[in-house]
Amino acid sequence: MDDTKALKVGYLGPAGTFTESALLTQVDLAAAEHILFRSHSDVLHNTSSGLVDFGFCAIENAIEGTVNVVQDTLAFDSELMIQREVVIPITMNLLVQSGTVINEVEKVISYPHALAQVRAFLRNNLPDAELEAANSTAHAAQMLAESPSSKVAAVGTSLAADKYGLEIAAESIEDHPGNKTRFILIAKDGIPAPTGHDKTSVVVFQQSDKPGSLLAILQEFAARSINLTKLESRPTREALGNYCFFLDLEGHIADSVMADCLKTLQTKDVRVKFLGSYPAAGEQAEEVRKESNDALDKAQSWLDSIRSKLS
The missing domain is CATH 3.40.190.10 (Periplasmic binding protein-like II)
Structure with a gap:
């Protein structure tokens, strides 16, 4: 983020929320103008409308799970893109x-x-x-x-x-001392450049329900050594029993192995909604991704060398 003093960041208010505590850990976000809203829905709506440049919302807690209103809005009701994740310990x-x-x-x-x-x-x-x-x-x-x-x-x-x-x-009255909450920074568009320690979030919609369809999706990631850090099913809002799948993946859309995987999924009987590639929180774990990228590049070179002999 450049020229942060001119940017507006919206988040759940009033002053003193865990969301504010997480936001203040980010130097650039702390320096921006802060707009407080009454609900996560208001944050997301006003980010989509352009009233604020960025929204900052909780999306997942280690104990209570997903904040469904945030996740569902990203999947069904907006074209917002995740720009960053922030994880903080939660002390009640x-x-x-x-x-x-x-x-x-x-x-x-x-x-x-x-x-x-x-x-x-x-x-x-x-x-x-x-x-x-x-x-x-x-x-x-x-x-x-x-x-x-x-x-x-x-x-x-x-x-x-x-x-x-x-x-x-x-102090510290939480039932589980290791509790943490994950927050995301969202914007109307834009994909941050890869850092070498990134996540990609997608929603996969099955076009038809048949045995092995989820397995076929997951095999594409396994075949490329792409690690899933989250897999969650949610109703599609279309009919009882119809579900889509939220996936968080280690890697960036700029990585050749990630791009190839998502491209292949698009050719199957599924629809993929891209929610963003962004810097991941936590320890770096890029070695497997680098090996997979290198292997894919070598395979592409091998294929190109054969195709070059076509008359």
């Missing part, structure tokens, strides 16, 4: 107003995914508390800060506690 905290005693809390507010990730803590410490859904963990913190009752708590970030003048009554 119980937030309260000053003076609140935990065992007197009667209601806990948070985003449904967040409440689901602290079930054990709530069961053991606040078994009778009412659970109330909010649009985000930061929205829950905002609701708590505005509540006249001292018997309300929220599950949220330390960032939200700072922003809304709340206290952290209990």
